[in-house]
Amino acid sequence: MNGKPATERFDFDAVHDRSHFGSAKWANQWDEFSPRVEGENLISLWTADMDFRAPEPVIACLRSAADHGIYGYTKRDRRHYEIVRSWFERRHNWAVDLETLLPAPAIMPSVAAILRTFTQPGDGVIVQAPVYSPYFQVVRDNGRNLLINRLTLVDGGYHLDLDEFERLAAKDARAFLLCNPHNPAGKAWTRAELESLDAICERYGILVVSDDIHCDIRLNNRRHIVFSSISEGAAAKSFICTAPTKTFNLAGVPSATLSVADRGRREKLFAVMQASFMVNANFFGRLALEEAYSSGDQWLDNLTPYIRDNIDFVCDFAAKSLPGITPMRPDASFLVWLDARELDARVGGVHRFLVEQAGVNLYDGRVYGPGGEGFIRLNVGCPRSVLEKALTRMAIALSSI
Structure with a gap:
């Protein structure tokens, strides 16, 4: 496949501060489809963008164009x-x-x-x-x-x-x-x-x-x-x-x-x-x-197994430590649909429960129309450490009910 030489390194474990540049995801600035979520120190794994840097050739291309100034x-x-x-x-x-x-x-x-x-x-x-x-x-x-x-x-x-x-x-x-x-x-x-x-x-x-x-x-x-x-x-x-x-x-x-x-x-x-x-x-x-x-083939070919491993991590973690939450393993994308219908009824809204009790902001399944009630969508396009921190918070919150 096309792309950079095999010596190029891809660091998907690096954690980047996205609290600036107007990030909707990390400002928890919800769009017109759901209410804004307020709170300090929230882990944001809701909207569908990833917390990884774009491929280096893309960054270099845009940097060169920006430096051109016209x-x-x-x-x-x-x-x-x-x-x-x-x-x-x-x-x-x-x-x-x-x-x-x-x-x-x-x-x-x-x-x-x-x-x-x-x-x-x-x-x-x-x-x-x-x-x-x-x-x-x-x-x-x-x-x-x-x-x-x-x-x-x-x-x-x-x-x-x-x-x-x-x-x-x-x-x-x-x-x-x-x-x-x-x-x-x-x-x-x-x-x-x-x-x-x-x-x-x-x-x-x-x-x-x-x-x-x-x-x-x-x-x-x-x-x-x-x-x-x-x-x-x-x-x-x-x-x-x-x-x-x-x-x-x-x-x-x-x-x-x-x-x-x-x-x-x-x-x-x-x-x-x-x-x-x-x-x-x-x-x-x-x-x-x-x-x-x-030139993005090699970047994508390295990203894909990282996403797959993140999904495996979610499925294993949920089976052991997230009672009432069952992940649906996707065929494609960096999004995981979580079935939490029984839990949703028990806590009076699983999305709000996780925001308030775990400090984790996911996407409320009700946003997705009929059939989405009681589900939540988790974005695993993030460093493993961030994902583990979010799931651990969720497990602690669930252990209290």
Whole structure:
């Protein structure tokens, strides 16, 4: 794989002070989906950014650009899209055609643009809850009808409810927001599952907007399957949304890419994005994307086992010392979905209990919609020592009840 020489060292154990530069995570500055959390000395493992430095080549690239001192207009050229294609081809066996790629500032603004372009007010949009909370907002705030297809929890894992999905599809659905891999559970959908969803969407003429932002951190041997790759029909109806921001911890310098195989829809969407002034590249975001996708392989290949070991640590620790909390092992991402439903009922809200009694701030599962009640989401994208400290605090708090 591409990347720095094997002699480069990756220190994911280093603890960095993130209390400055406006860090939302460590200021516990909650967004519009949940109330702000107050408290001194809180350990913040809630929102989905990591506490690791980006790859050194990315830092060096941005430092050089910053030192240049001229931050004028920039653009994405053919080389930019070749870098994107090369990344997905070598990492995920997805040889996307360059002509299908469109520039985007970030994924959620792009989802909003897609819905505004190809659906009408009142049209139904299917989401699969529990799911990333901005999905609810992007549907409702754009005047579309939110249709919730609840995932089925069986033996500690989520499965599709295809009967309910088809019932919603036959109702008034026009689009489907696919979270692939699924956030918060880290579920990587199989080809068979994607084909089942595709068949229903094809039958009812439903467009598929696939958010693949968590696809790169793979925790088992299963490859990521891009929805548009499963068939020509799937490609024709889909909008694939990608970004390096979760992979390389670049949420503050965002840049995204869309793949729209259907030429007519691609041209129509690009016109809407131009009219919304969404296509001008961010100076630093473009550079970060190009450098990360060009030279970040080795960094990611070292990060992934570290995340996997953190998840193993959580699972082992929970089994021994966190009664009432059962982790769901993810297929991808640095997020762990914790089932604490019985504990939640016993303490009158497990999220608030952990904030007040343990000084640990996780994400309340209720944020993720129906089916999230009694769950909490833990971000393990942090040094092991920080994770151990947080879990130890949680264990002490639970031992008192």
